[in-house]
Amino acid sequence: MTDNAFPPSLLAAQxxxxxxxxxxxxxxxxxxxxxxxxxxxxxNGWRADHDQVEADLRRQLLDATLVLQTDPYWQTVADPVAARQALKVRVRELADAETSGGGPELAA
Structure with missing residues (x-):
């Protein structure tokens, strides 16, 4: 799978x-x-505003999961499980490159 194989929407959702x-x-x-x-x-540092922060994060996670699970891209690959794992690896590689100073940016 090439670096550009995944749609930007999947990279952003992951x-x-x-x-x-x-x-x-x-x-x-x-x-x-x-x-x-x-x-x-x-x-332990918990504050009352953490309830709302947690709720907002959980909503974002649900939305991202919905995009990841329902994207039509998965119907175009022979092995969706392997492709899903490759997406996770690719996002990790991009994040590592950014952390180490100057890797490629993820498309939004």
């Missing part, structure tokens, strides 16, 4: 998914009180 998962994992877990009245996860 990148959104990867970035969204990374950002979601960075949000501290919400504190909670168990049945015995003991508070857990206090003092």
């Amino acid at each position: 990148r959104t998914l990867v970035e969204g998962v990374r950002r979601l994992a960075a949000i501290p877990l919400r504190p909670y009180e168990d049945g015995a009245g003991v508070l857990h996860r206090t003092g």
